Amino acid sequence: MAKKIGVTMEVGNDGVAVITISNPPVNSLASPIISGLKEKFRDANQRNDVKAIVLTGNNGRFSGGFDINVFQHVHKTGDLSLMPEVSVELVCNLMEDSRKPLVAAVEGLALGGGLELAMACHARVAAPKAQLGLPELTLGVIPGFGGTQRLPRLVGLAKATDMILLSKSISSEEGQKLGLIDALVPPGDVLSTSRKWALDIADGRKPFLRSLHRTDKIGSLSEARAILKNSRQLAKKIAPNMPQHHACIEVIEEGIVHGGYSGVLKEAEVFKQLVLSDTAKGLVHVFFAQRATSKVPNVTDVGLKPRPIKKVAVIGGGLMGSGIATALLLSNIRVVLKEINSEYLMKGIKSVEANIKGLVSRGKLTQDKAGKALSLFKGVLDYTEFKDVDMVIEAVIENIQLKQNIFKEIEKVCSPHCILASNTSTIDLDVIGEKTNSKDRIVGAHFFSPAHLMTLLEIVRSKNTSAQVILDLMAVGKAIKKVPVVVGNCIGFAVNRTFFPYTQAAHMLANLGVDLFRIDSVITSFGLPLGPFQLGDLAGHGIGLAVGPIYAKVYGDRMFRSPMTELLLKSGRNGKINGKGYYIYEKGSKPKPDPSVLSIVEESRKLTNIMPGGKPISVSDKEIVEMILFPVVNEACRVLDEGVVIRASDLDIASVLGMSFPSYRGGIVFWADTVGPKYIYERLKRLSETYGSFFKPSRYLEERAINGMLLSESKSSRSRL
Template sequence: MAAEAIRVTMEVGADGVALITIANPPVNALHPIIIAGLKDKYAEAMRRDDVVAIVLTGAKGKFCGGFDINVFTKVHQTGDVSLMPDVSVELVSNMMEEGKKPSVAAIQGLALGGGLELAMGCHARISTPEAQLGLPELTLGIIPGFGGTQRLPRLVGLPKAIEMMLQSKFIAAKEGKERGLIDALCSPDDLIKISRLWALDIANCRKPWIRSLGRTDRLGSLSEARAILGAARQQARKVAPNMPQHQACLDVIEEGVLYGGHAGVLKEAKVFKELVVAPTSKALVHVFFAQRSTTKVPGVTDIQLKPRQIRKVAVIGGGLMGSGIATALLVSNISVVLKEVNPQFLQRGEKMIAGNLEGLVKRGSLTKDKKNKAMSLLKGALDYSDFKDVDMVIEAVIEKIPLKQSIFADIEKICPKHCILATNTSTIDLNVVGEKTNSQDRIIGAHFFSPAHIMPLLEIVRTEKTSPQAILDLITVGKIIKKVPVVVGNCTGFAVNRTFFPYTQGSHLLVSLGIDVFRIDRVISSFGMPMGPFQLQDVAGYGVALAVKDIYAEAFGERNLDSDLVDLMVKDGRQGKMNGKGYYIYEKGGKPKPDPSVQHVIEEYRKRAKTMPGGKPVTLTDQDILEMIFFPVVNEACRVMDENVVIRASDLDIASVLGMGFPKFRGGLVFWADTVGAPYIYSKLSKWAEIYGPYFKPSPYLEQRAKSGVPLSAPSTSQQGSARSRM
């Protein structure tokens, strides 16, 4: 972005109103140049005798998307908090709110984070009805830092303000008007005119001159406020135990309730500066930028290719994955042909799609009208006759190589020449899938995660022959259906399943050494995973584990651990959540409960494994358990990076967060590993390899990084030019 495009302008009209406009495309973010410009223009407006009032707005239909997050990255790199400009006290409190001339915010499009905080520092807010308002700072490990923790509760009341901040929840300006955050609604055409008149009315005492920070009427009594804050603290401890910014936000709100808005603003500024350099903020800001870089693919997105329009997609297979994929496409207005082998299976698939859509309506993420529109875009098929005009096919049948090969040979003959031929396989080599076709350039992996209409990750798998156009088109479709596309190379398990295959295997090894199943799950959940490896196995179903067992054994050789624990579970009549009985007991509507009767299966497994030294259980700390499960995962991630299966380390971070539920507040797998340090991970794995064998043997990449002191995430020149490149 050229510096000249980032500016603040001021025009003074004959009516005496100064129109101050923030211009920093695309969302008018508060870059330091903008902050300096606002201070400059406000000072000028206050000085000038021909200015009686001010209207603050944003260029090109957007008010302001908040503070420029690039500044946080600079702070994290340097540790220099002074790079953060003083906005809260100097600009919002002193120049705007306490200024001798009234300010009115003219809001359109969005007013988020620092943008909404600027608006709340004005004496009135006029908005278009659909504008989005919110304070999403907590998603970056910080709290609102320009007075938002103080002014929002004073405008909308404590309960709504806490909900908006702690859940980073946006509201439309229409609701903002009902809540007291917005003073008046109008059309985009009338926005500036009405805002100017409102500002003049305040200046001429025809409308009240309200300073938000001084208000207390929406805060309730002290005992009410304490009760609300207490309940919010309890809830935050439950849902965000590893997120310090939640409790910090409540502390700062409480300070303002007890000692007044000005005291709250000062505490907010202090706590904000502490949080911005804390590990949680560093990790979450890393994830924010990592997610935005996944669509930058060298040789694809930088060669002036234009994505083709994908209007109609055929999905082969209406099972759990196929129906989920179809749902994701339909809600994004893409027509779908669902192909099945017989009428019964087709009807079941259509029912599952209808159920998925109904579920989205119940969750509030889809209206009934949109649900009906989505169903109208679905067409069932029992043969390929409707494939003649499809732009893409996504095959989602069971993991059987001959079946997939015959499907691809058939559709190649029927589909148009531009049609992309995608497979949702999670493990099978794409070269094998497309072996019997002449269209290797159109064959690509579209690996969705279950449930496909909800999980946000889309692994796009390319072979050496996949065309850049096919990759670009699938990236574009991924964005349309609101997925985060990560382009990866072709190998067994691709990026996510390959990196995380030791996750389950390590947990099985620990059980064979005498560690309690439920203790392992507790340790892993406390670390921040959504659930432990054994509950995950119950939920995913044992069929998946059994289906990939031989594939992994063949691909990964001596670093694959052979475990028959799942076989023994199945033999004992257990199928996990599917039949309500696995390591846990699953009752409808209830939480999973550990099943003590699983112990005899575990004892049988230990007897067969013969891993316990001298037949006695080993003694391990919780940290040992955590490291013995995750360090082999990091080790495999090193191999994935070394073989160029991913373009950059941060792609693996995003894939681990969105595909496996790795804690976002730890920044993703590789980012976390770098905070632990390669030398420590290498030394631990080396020690365990001596005791327990080659499963733990450090990879050459990890060894080299540990000895050279280079972070695991740093790109290497030899890696980029590697002959073994999968990309």
């Protein structure tokens, strides 16, 4: 049955017109809905039998906000006329300035444009636990239907700027305390109470309040400017490279200084400017890229249903294994943690307990939920408990023989339907499952550390993995609040393979004489949370040294070999793990650059001997970004060319969630398309002529540059999944 989309109006015997938004699942404000609202409000205002109006949403949800699909169409066409006129024509003229009182009946959620419509009403009645917020800044824009003006007038300037800048939603209970909600009633009473409230306003028993005209919660101009000064500092801290936060503060200030209506006009103007900004394009792309990961050809479209996964065994209680166990427990999945001896098992159990207690202490988890999670947890030293598990996740050290032996053993003790997953980050799945007879149920479940906090889950499919197993693991990923991205089987899979040149390029630059602390600073200014040397310190340099030969065996034609990591380890520097690497790590203080490491860098420079004429090269910040990130783009091109991912946007979301590539740049491929494949190709070609094969452009990049095609553009599906 087709979904019913539209706006209806019913006029009761009491003279109240109930206008209902219907656009499942969240009653988003698509263009037909906006048109329908204009029509119904005009009708209600003109009819003599209508005394008051109630606005509500169908199926227990008020509205999830403006239809984001419209942004996508605008970005593809550049046509701003696709954006409907809402702020003045609908919200101000037809709603707020209506002669007939209007009450919002809010259930479920009122987010973005949904909350903005509710704030234009003359009162708001809500059910408990309704979600209220203005999350527009997460998409690179500002509230566009008057939210920057009405929210400060309803909840106060400090709270409003906090909610908008941080895209923080609140409950209807908190909304009532703040003055955003006028009455909180049981779900079954929301509509009847709203009708009565609207009639009470019409009959003069309750005040007829227009939010935009209120000033009682704004305070004096000097107080407002002090709050906005703090807001600007917050914006600088949380979004140094994004325009929407500062633009939002300017718009709020316009309304405070020159009046609410002036602020509304300024808001509408700035909103349209921001819709076409690179930031909005990047963030909207990431939003849709994440959605697209749930569609996997020949897996999600062949009528299969995921099987229930109620009990999981995790082998290995180290940093990764304990994190995976924590993530499962937090989603009420029973976990059996296996280790090789009592000492390691106790360490693993304590790590899981510490993870959960840490969430409680940070207010992310209640004590009751923590207790429930830990009640589902059991540590073991043998495979007895494995007979009834639905899935095993192996998370031991990267040792081929050890992993092969584990899979050979668990195949014997687990049921035939049990999924056999490995958390390997570097070893070929076919090699891991070589000694088993159950190759169709062997799959990669590559989590990112810390596994209970990082949201990406790479699901690695070998040539034998069944569609059912992939679907089951996708369902588990979603259940434990991860974003599952299905990738092909190769060394490094999608994320680690794409980003292996990141650290190597940084080492090359350092060996060419560029200050390593400057490199980190430039890359963090670009938007990554950690520069390459900071990242090496965080991961531990022993890992880099161990993984290097595995990558060299397969990708040796395009690797830069630097002795710097080995020299660091020889001098007792393993990064954050032991308190010293390129930076010094002291408890209670931020990492500080360690000047004494420069002697190690100098030794590395002498050994590599690649500085032209023995002198450091001179490079701009822009050149540093290009020399470090263009090789990453180049490897991303190979990943696309080999069909390791289903679509380019999968690599974008994986780069954002797995490597913290700035989301406002849209992911690694989207960013590269923004810069231009031709420019990247020409820069890499010149760099390869000067510095060798590390920078040599890939076939895919060359083909795209010559033919004037985007990297994300697909002639036909290359995916081998």
